[in-house]
Amino acid sequence: MLTIEAFSMYIMICALAPLLGAFTLLFLFIFEKRIDLLEKQTREIALEKELQTAYYNQLNQEIQPHFFFNTLNSILSLARLDRKKELIRSIETLSKLLKFKYQTNNSFITVEEELSYVNYYLEIQKIRFRDRLQYEISTDSKVNQAVIIPFLIQTLVENAFKHSFEKYIGDAFLKITIVKKYKEVYIAVWNSAFIDQEKLPHESGLGLENIVKRLELLFPNENTSVTLVDSEDGTTVSAIFPFVNKSEF
């Protein structure tokens, strides 16, 4: 049987418990917005930091002197051949490419913006590689305004050039597919490989790791992934992240 002491304790708990409940509710009402704000700020700072790393990587690794000199030489040859229209177009594209690269400091952009940047890059590469390079971009029109981290597709495309097309002679095929599946955006970048190409360990770890981190920061608690699959005929890198329209973000 319960003693008087235990009974008193029981009554005390019964009387104090709702008080605790009411205080918890009150606390939530007063501080919830502030906690949300702090969480958001922390996430933004981390995202900003990762973006800076990506930006740094872009500047250090990807505007390589040989890309720049080759492009300039290609442009020079266009001038020598007096192909004025192509010359103007290539200088204009190079200028837009550099502008985008140096001016993007948002934590996120739209797929459409990212693709226009990729297009500039591929146009320049087309001047360098000429008929050797064939590329195809298929996009689901629904994802144009979807939010994406800057330089995601660009990093994957640049990896294809860096690890495959620039190292080996032969036709270079590149295929970019962007589709919306259910509530997610699927991005796949496939590049052809060469039969006698040695399967080297990928050096793109840093770039992909950065993409994984930034996706996790932009979409916390959501399903995101970046995978690399080597097959007989080529390499596919896929990125999956939630579909969120820019207007809703």
Next chain:
Amino acid sequence: MNRKSYQYYVSGTFKLGVGFGIVSLLARWVTGNTILSSPETLIKYGLAGGIGYALMGALALILFGFLAKIIREKYPDQHTIGDVLRQKLTPSGYWYMITILLLTSFDSLFVQAMGAGILIHMIFPIPVFFGMLVFTLFCFFIGGIGGMQRLHQLAGVNVTLIFAAVIIIPVYFFIQEGVYPVYDGIKLYHPYLLFIKNTDAIWFIFTAILIFLGQIMIDRATWQRVFIIEKEKVRRTFTLTGGIWATIPLAITALLMIIMFGRSYQNIYSLIFELVDKIQSTMLIIVFVLFCFSAISSAINAELHATTTLFVRNVMEVIRALTEQEKWKYTYIFSGVICTCLLVIVSIFTPHPLQLLFFFGNIYASMIGPMLYIILSKYTLPSLIPFASLIGTVGGYLFLPVTDNLRVIWISFAISTFICLSFFLYKSITKQSKERMR
């Protein structure tokens, strides 16, 4: 969102954070049942039963929180339980589930209205009919036609009143009387309450968790709230709601001690309302009466709103396409009819012990397996899964002559879950063999 849009009625205009989410869920789950069942558990199972009752509610809400997160992620475009069932079930399964949902809705509304009837009968010196007329009119305007926005406006007031009562009244009484006289009174008149080595209570607690979990899993109003709470806060909201909810039945057991010490009782269900006779302070009487009405009316309003939405959106609109105006028209008619039925039933039947409350335990327990399967599966499910709950319920009732009530509930749960598990295994095996054949 346009105020005339029906979506405004169903979901309101804004997403709820943790604070508002808890208030909204508390307004739904501190109900007439909480007030009416607490005395029975306390008397049947002693103080262990009182604590157990609080724990089982908290645990069921916390467990549902895990599911709620999955529901929110898997069905982002839906707004009601009916929408999800329609997506996942064949027509026959869907209509069976809708029938069960409507049946349990009416049961729940009826139990709440009975609680209101008892309260009016005991407190006000007016015929129950007039009291209930005012009460049902209030529910009709708030829950029936007011919509989610109006419910949320009142939820804050309701929860404040509930906490005010359960904090102030016990503190006032125990300061005035002291714990000793209450302990002595209980020891003299109800010594069985003080025995805590009660194995029956544990059995009861686990069964109650099953019933409460089943009840939450098919609760129309809770599902609607799952879809309007911010996605990343759903689980946190349910966990905290569980914790905060548990404090209320605990406080009610303290209130019951005040009523019961030094006297006997006649009717277990009206016991809590007899507190009015014990309270001398007018202000405390007002707080207590408002607490009872708040708990009952907020639950009826939420249930009425969810049932009306289910009827218009998942019954009428499935039968034929409705214009916005027609949806509003059917909302007024349907909620009006329900309120009238409640008024007539409660006025005709004298307030009685509520057997119905426990009669539905089998249905709730047998719903757990099928609902889990529906929520977690990826594909459209055959009718067998929803009908497993029917087989479970009927199977449970068949065992009623040979075993006790609590065991019957476990049998219902076991039968329906066994059917779902068998079907799942069968599907997995056939899928694997098909893949091997390829």
